[in-house]
Amino acid sequence: MLETKKFSPPGQRAFDARFEAQKIAFGPVVFHCVHYAWKRGVLQALAEAGAQGLTLDKLEATGRWSRYALKLVLESCLSAGVVLLEGGRWQLDKVGFCMVSDDITQINFDFIHDVCYQGLFELERSLDAGKPLGLAHLGDWASIYPVLSELPEPARSSWFAFDHHYSDTSFPSILPDVFATAPRRLMDIGANTGKFSLAALAHDQRVELHLVDLPQQLAVAEKNLSAAGLHKRAELHPCNLLEPAAALPDGMDLVWMSQFLSCFGEAEIASIFQRVAASLTENGQVLVLDTFWDRQRYDIAAFCLINTSPYFTAMASGNSKIYESTDYIRLAEAAGLRLLTVRDGIGYCHSLLRFARA
Structure with missing residues (x-):
């Protein structure tokens, strides 16, 4: 415990x-x-x-x-x-x-100042409405995710610097975990700009990548894959996973989700886990890489993560947050998955949860 x-x-x-x-x-x-x-x-x-x-x-x-x-x-x-x-x-x-x-201090400062500060004034209304009402300070959008590449500067640069600084530190050490079961069909859900997919395709010449995200994000990922000459082993699946009827491609040996589920509320995470479980082969597995405030060795990391949650409320979705690891495990088990292993201490503050079909 x-x-x-x-x-x-x-x-x-x-x-x-x-x-x-x-x-x-x-x-x-x-x-x-x-x-x-x-x-x-x-x-x-x-x-x-x-x-x-x-x-x-x-x-x-x-x-x-x-x-x-x-x-x-x-x-x-x-x-x-x-x-x-x-x-x-x-x-x-x-x-x-x-x-x-200190890079991380500067990146956190820019993220709060350029992306969140004005919008956080609407936190109370956002909590009551369950909608990111603070996003109006950056533009007239219902959610931040489809428009990340359209954010005004300096918010756009500060958002991507924040996102990549935390995720990029974890990539070099997780590829052995990803390929531990020698997957041939790998699905990257929440592919964003394709950073993970690029690393995975370069790591194993035999793997086939399936990228799932909103069309706007996949357009950026496709451009990056083409520039790297890796697009022939990648298949794009434009999909809004907020729609419960949006099915995922099946026959997957491994499903990868990195800093993705924190973009959703619990009911939506439960639905995504159900569809992920249905997409797996009999021996398929699921890897979830995310930042859990309850699994941090140092209080400074837990503090930063806990206080990132109001960004999701006021600016991003209105109902998501930085979760405790036990929340994901509970929702995954309810969807027919079972936890195999947990690895902490990846990058700055990431943990890797490995699930299989129950």
């Missing part, structure tokens, strides 16, 4: 808890001040100054920022531990070094 996650330190004093509560209350203010300091180069200037730091006069003398702007954002950054102020000189603190040098 997985251990219970606790994010508050044991024996936390009431005074400290009250301070943490104020950090939540003023979180949006700090977010925007730190964003300004990072994107407008204030933090980079402090990084280049090193341990001696810079006075406010020196920063102002560059002509890049007004004194008012510098005082306002630096003081907010100070309150968040992003910078230090010693002897009238401003320096980067450890959190500030993360802001200017």
